[in-house]
Each structure stands twice: as structure tokens, then as C-alpha cells.
Amino acid sequence: MNPPRHRPLAVGPLRAFEAVARRLSFSAAADELYLTQSAISRQIRSLEEELGATLFLRGTRHVELAPDGKLLLAAVEPMLDRLDGTVRQIRSTRGRRVVNVTTFASFASLWLIPRLEAFQREHPDMDIRVSALDQLVEIDDSEFDVALRYAAPNRVAPSAQRMFGEMLTPVVNPWVAKQAQEGQGPPLSQAADLRQYTLAEEDDQRPSGLFLSWRRWLALHGAPDLQPRRWMYLNFTYQQIQAAVSGQAVALARLPLIYEALERGELVEPFGAAGRTDCPTVYWLMMSAHGRQRPEVVEFARWIGEQSALTRRAIGEPDPPVDEHSG
DSSP: OOOOTTSOOOHHHHHHHHHHHHHTOHHHHHHHHTOOHHHHHHHHHHHHHHHTSOOEEEOSSOEEEOHHHHHHHHHHHHHHHHHHHHHHHHHHHHSSEEEEEEEOHHHIIIIIHHHHHHHHHHOTTEEEEEEEOSSOOOGGGSSOSEEEEEEOGGGSOTTOEEEEEEEEEEEBOHHHHHHHHTTSSOOOSSGGGGGGSEEEEEOOOSGGGGGGSHHHHHHHTTOTTOOOSEEEEESSHHHHHHHHHTTSOEEEEEHHHHHHHHHTTSSBOTTGGGGOEEEEEEEEEEEOTTGGGOHHHHHHHHHHHHHHHHHHHHTTOOOOOTTOOOO
């Protein structure tokens, strides 16, 4: 007798199907799931019989997805990802307390991770799991408790907490600045002098990338048509900072992320405060609905708020009103 069409599919065969579809190999899927190849084949055959559809086209030496298999995979992959994330979250709450944080790679490298040691000294029983993802996630539909993001005020939910605003400033290696001051290198006292230097530019074609670009900064500082000695295009902010620290280029840095490097003397602002330019984009903290119910997540968010206040003071930005989220 055929199974009723409304009966839910068992998860086990779906897991086997996803592994075969991803690896395009029954044997590789069997190794991954610690099953025999014949067990994987039986699960796939059972799934095909239950669906009344062919999921894989099997050749002598290869396997490929059939059209119905591609359709099923599009539904199964996100479902299993969410299931696995929920399982991890449940397990974490039964052992050590874990806060799952998502943010973008440069923010994790330049701002968050350098501060985490101090937090974990104060909270030795709490673990922080950081996922550096550049794509935005729906925080309430994910495994994450906290999202630290970068967006214009009209792109975030009213519940988002403003951390600090953006400010851009040219930075160089101190040795490069010293050579320029002493006349042993090209001058570097006004925007027009940048034509003799390599400029590190973020290779970002999104509309928000315009606000972080040298072109905008140069236009605002009276040199809209300037062409530098060369451009160095890099994917991430932290790569631009590395290029500046190593003396390879002048970087247009995000001041909230590098002011401590300025304080340590690892970088120098050749134009001083006059070279600083505001940007309309803002750094935000967002908590998931499930995260707000967990004391460790609330405590981590409170600590982020304290660190954000220190950053605001360091860059000369006033604290926002309590109810402000609009920047």
C-alpha cells in the first residue's frame, strides 16, 4: 500500500539525501554519516519510493541530481541547517553557557576579538562563539543570539541598539609619515599629495561602498580628479589596515575600528583631525527573541554596550538618547 501523501518524511533519509546530493557520491556520503554504502542506498531508494520520484541519475562512475532532486535539495538544505543550529543551541544550554554571535569579518578582527579576552576573564564560565559572516541573517530565524552589524539607520529594525557611528580617516605607517615630514619621501600634508602614494581601496560594488571610498573622501577634500601613483584593491577593511601598517599603502580607515592602533603608534593620521570625515552608516547590536530570554546573552549585550560607550568617547561622539535607534 502506498503511504499517504500528507505523511511527513522521516529526517534520516533526508539527511542521507542531502549528503549524497552535496558530495555527489554514495560512498563519500556513507563515510560522512558513518553508515555503509548499502544503508545509504536503501535510504535513498526508500525516499524515492515514498515520493514517487527519481532523485538521482546514476551512471557507471558518477551520480548527478535529477530535476526533482534539485527541487528537494533547495528545501532540505536550509531545513537541516536550522535543525543543526537548534540542536547546537540546546546542547550548549545543557552544558557551559554559550553566546552565539554573528558579525562581519573586519569588525570581528579589528574591534570585537581584541576585547573578548577581558570579557572572558570576567566571565570564565561563559563561551563566546563568533561567526564572521558578511551576509546578513534574519536574527530571529537563525541560531545566533546576537548580531553586530553595519547599516544605514533605515535598514535596521526599531529594536536595534546603536553602538557608534562611522568616521573615516587616512592612515599610514609611522615610518612613512616620518619620511614625508623629514623630506626623505614624498610630502603628505594635504589631499593633493596623495597622487604620489598607493591608496588601498575597498573592492566593494555595493551602494554602501561609495561612502567608504577614496573617491568620496577626495571629492570632499578638494581633489575629486586625483589619480594616485597606483590603486590597491582589497576585499576587506582589515586587509587595508594591514597594507597601511606594513607601509604598502595609505588606507582610508574606519576610525572606530583603528583608534587603538593610533594610540599605540602603529598607525598615524597624516592629515590629523582635518582628514576625518563622517559617514551615514552606523554600527548596531541586535538580539534575537530567544537570546533576550537568556541571562548570559543579556549580560554579553550589556558588556558590548559598555565597550561601545568607550569607543564613542574615543572618537569624540556623544552618547545617543536612550530611545534613539535612527542614528
